[in-house]
Amino acid sequence: MSELVIDGLHARVGRQEILRGIDLRVGSGEVHAVMGPNGSGKSTLSHVIAGRPGYEVTAGTVRLDGVDLLGMRAWQRAQAGLFLALQYPIEVPGVTLVEALSEAFAAMGRDPAQVPALVAAEARSVGFDESFLARALNVDLSGGERKRCEIVQMGAIRPRIAVLDEIDSGLDVDALRAVARRVGELATQAGIGVLAITHYNRLLSELPVSTVHVLSAGRIVASGGPQLALELEGTGYVAYEEEARA
Amino acid sequence: MPVPESSNFNAQVVRSLPGPEWLRESRLASWEHFARSEMPRESEEIWRYSRIDELDLERYAPCPGGGAGRARVADLPAQLRGLVEAAGPDATVLVSRNGGPGEVVRPQSGLAVGPAPSGPFWQATEPLPVLAGPRADVWTALNGAFVNVPWRVMVAPGVAVGAPLVVVHWVEGAGAAVFPHLEVEVAEGASLQLVEVVASADADLLVVPLAQLGVGPGARLDFGHLQLLGAGAWELGNQVSRVARDATLRSMTVALGGEYARVRTDSVLEGPGGDSELLAAYLGGGQQMHDLRTVQLHAAPRTRSNLLFKGAVANKAHSVYSGLIRVEKGAKGTNAFQTNRNLVLSEGAQADSVPNLEIEDNDVRCSHASAVGPIDESQLFYLESRGVPTSTAELLIALGFLDDVLVRFPARGMRPGLRQAVAAKLSSVGLGERQATMPGTGVLSPDQGGGAGL
Structure with missing residues (x-):
């Protein structure tokens, strides 16, 4: 069993405090959704967990199985078992998916020779065109293809915990279904703990979500079962925003 | 003198x-x-x-x-x-x-x-x-x-x-x-x-x-x-x-x-109708200096030239690119483009880029662009977030940057060896932590950054 534990996390960009005390726990095989309006800190949360430069953590801890992630560089966090699917996957000209994952595997002490077959199988399972595998990462891919590519990588790497930052944005209905189904399988069958950050609840209807958290103005202001997402659908975030700023 | x-x-x-x-x-x-x-x-x-x-x-x-x-x-x-x-x-x-x-x-x-x-x-x-x-x-x-x-x-x-x-x-x-x-x-x-x-x-x-x-x-x-x-x-x-x-x-x-x-x-x-594509990839380490000067001279109508020079410098290496597009009078319908991009891999390294245009006719389309900068931070983060160590990620990005040109090398069969030579050279200037899975790295023996690695 693995567990990602976030305690009292505060972070800022420049002088602006974006995260103002986040507490979250995600265990193996659990699927948590973090929902919130624009500007609530969703992407900041995912970036701070993964170690993207440009954010300053001012208080709190992020631990994976007791190991403090905040003192690590992004690649060390990845090797510790964390995966981040980016909202906007980045183009890396001249570097293919297989090359990148081969290096990651080798650095983790796994056999890089397995990567091509693993990646091909994952591509089939999420409907990612295998001919794209020979291309440079995310170059000339549509937004939807990039999202599928993130899930291909998640499936090949098999992290302990995966943070998915708006994996549903830019996807059409079929792509959303394929991505959500694969994420669900990876959670239930491979035991990956998932923290899915999203703006909309349409992802939630496709994912076996156990817990929904509402993020507003840098705080988790409510947590509950999947029905919380449906309530949000009706009420919107307004009530929570008032609460968060209070 | x-x-x-x-x-x-x-x-x-x-x-x-x-x-x-x-x-x-x-x-x-x-x-x-x-x-x-x-x-x-x-x-x-x-x-x-x-x-x-x-x-x-x-x-x-x-x-x-x-x-x-x-x-x-x-x-x-x-x-x-x-x-x-x-x-x-x-x-x-x-x-x-x-x-x-x-x-x-x-x-x-x-x-x-x-x-x-x-x-x-x-x-x-x-x-x-x-x-x-x-x-x-x-x-x-x-x-x-x-x-x-x-x-x-x-x-x-x-x-x-x-x-x-x-x-x-x-x-x-x-x-x-x-x-x-x-x-x-x-x-x-x-x-x-x-x-x-x-x-x-x-x-x-x-x-x-x-x-x-x-x-x-x-x-x-x-x-x-x-x-x-x-x-x-x-x-x-x-x-x-x-x-x-x-x-x-x-x-x-x-x-x-x-x-x-x-x-x-x-x-x-x-x-008339002549077409010239000029490409270059250059990589320096140690105290090396690569110095590339180009002239694209359009002396006839409806001619086209397209230049892409990409360089990388590491350690204390220095590179210079200086290029001139010259369109002579009467060379109507000329298309001439010039792009120079440079990756600076170490703080002590330097790349200079000096593009120039001289146009004597007005019925022409010309452009030039140049860039000098370090490895893109978001590309680095992206690879790292997959578990690729920083230095290896830098090597992959630099290799990919130059590979954009290398994949167009004329003798197709030599391309893999060329790529290996560039990868080996990147290792020799201090990028990458291991070379085991870099395709073919080690075919050309690494040196201390100064030579071609042969």
């Missing part, structure tokens, strides 16, 4: 060089041109940022006849031989040592390779003009004066040569001054893939190569200049191309080695 009196470079030495009468006369004419010239100085714009003021010709001496005997493919260092043989089982290979006599293996029909003039050629046996004209620099004259064997390549009209031609100029001997010389004529409607390799072991030597490329009407030449000189070597190179009506030139320079390596590329679009 005029050319200094020199015990190694003077008319007497020029006269003593062996060869047929026309060549001896041509050498003397070139020498007189050189002797009348001013020595280039860094204070001149075209030599700005260069290291030319450090050049002391007296440290070098020409090697008449190229040294010991006829060069053979089998004598090349194993790694270089492997790279050359990757050009394919049918590729024609010429190996010349110190610009001297050499061996031509696997000749192809319609392709003549030999010392100029040698027959049977399809055109006059008169030598091509050794001097490339006022547009090239003074080193072409020194090349013409001290050339050992003026190697000539000709493709008969209408012949599409099936396999590449690889010309290897192997250079050796501490203190040697070597003048590789290549004249190429691709006749009307013909096509050729040609790779020129200039390589040496680590040694204090001077190489002054000259390549003159003539692409006839409707012809096509894919040309690659691969510079794999060892640490300590100086290169002062010139490539001059003339592109005729509806002809196509694809030219690429790959510069990895040398201490100070300068290549000037002049592409003259002489005939």
